[in-house]
Amino acid sequence: MRLRWEIALVLLLSVGRSAIYAVLGLIQALTREASLGDQQTSLNPSAGAEEFWDVLYQFLAQGFGLVPVALAIFLLWEPGKSAFRRIGLDFRRFGGDLGRGVALVAVIGIPGLALYALGRALGLSVLVQASPLDTSWWTIPLLLLAALRAGLTEEVIFIGYLFDRLRRLGWGIWPIILATAGLRAAYHAYQGFPAMIGNFAMGVVFGWCYRRWGRVMALVIAHTLIDVIAFVGYPLAAALWPGIFAPPTPTPSPTPSPSA
Numbered sequence: 001m002r003l004r005w006e007i008a009l010v011l012l013l014s015v016g017r018s019a020i021y022a023v024l025g026l027i028q029a030l031t032r033e034a035s036l037g038d039q040q041t042s043l044n045p046s047a048g049a050e051e052f053w054d055v056l057y058q059f060l061a062q063g064f065g066l067v068p069v070a071l072a073i074f075l076l077w078e079p080g081k082s083a084f085r086r087i088g089l090d091f092r093r094f095g096g097d098l099g100r101g102v103a104l105v106a107v108i109g110i111p112g113l114a115l116y117a118l119g120r121a122l123g124l125s126v127l128v129q130a131s132p133l134d135t136s137w138w139t140i141p142l143l144l145l146a147a148l149r150a151g152l153t154e155e156v157i158f159i160g161y162l163f164d165r166l167r168r169l170g171w172g173i174w175p176i177i178l179a180t181a182g183l184r185a186a187y188h189a190y191q192g193f194p195a196m197i198g199n200f201a202m203g204v205v206f207g208w209c210y211r212r213w214g215r216v217m218a219l220v221i222a223h224t225l226i227d228v229i230a231f232v233g234y235p236l237a238a239a240l241w242p243g244i245f246a247p248p249t250p251t252p253s254p255t256p257s258p259s260a
Helices: 002-013 015-031 052-064 067-076 083-087 094-121 139-168 173-187 193-213 217-240
Strands: 040-042 127-129
Touching: 002 015, 002 067, 002 139, 015 139, 015 173, 052 139, 067 083, 067 139, 083 139, 094 193, 094 217, 139 173, 139 193, 139 217, 173 193, 193 217
Parallel strands: 040 127
Antiparallel strands: none
């Protein structure tokens, strides 16, 4: 019973909470008059370069977002056995992890981004503004930090933590892979159905790779690189394909003519 409560609390503090909000966001989007393709959401909202406090709060939010990761690692720690080594979140095999991570970007990351683009073209995906279109000195560091936080949060909790805890509850490997992939899909539900399908597939592939390699580091590298490509490349994609990626230009209201 204690283990079940521990799992529930970690999920409600981190990805589980976000998954609930994401599903509710999708339901809310479906109930609006506008279709999914005409709606948009923002992953890393912009703040003016002169607004020091807004920028500082965004950096702090990314830092505090890593607290659930630290909690999961703390709970995985056992006397005499490092949690980092148990889940393979270390630099002992960094060269191999980097190669595998890059391979995963090609195998699952690029097709996932293409699936999102197809969903946008078909009007099935919400427009996700992955990064601000107006760049400032702090934009790139903040986007890199956001990508690293997302990679650590999802892979450490979905894979490293949940695989260990669900095994202790007697779950088999494929029920664990499918359950965590389903939770990953729900976590991204606010982006629309193509994103859910792509993230479910990503969860299955990443789960299988973790089962085979026993290391989270390659998955964190792959996830971070995918997000860096999406975040940093978003302004370019919006410029090249504005009909798919750029937010709609607001139509100016007509100026009322003076009455006679």
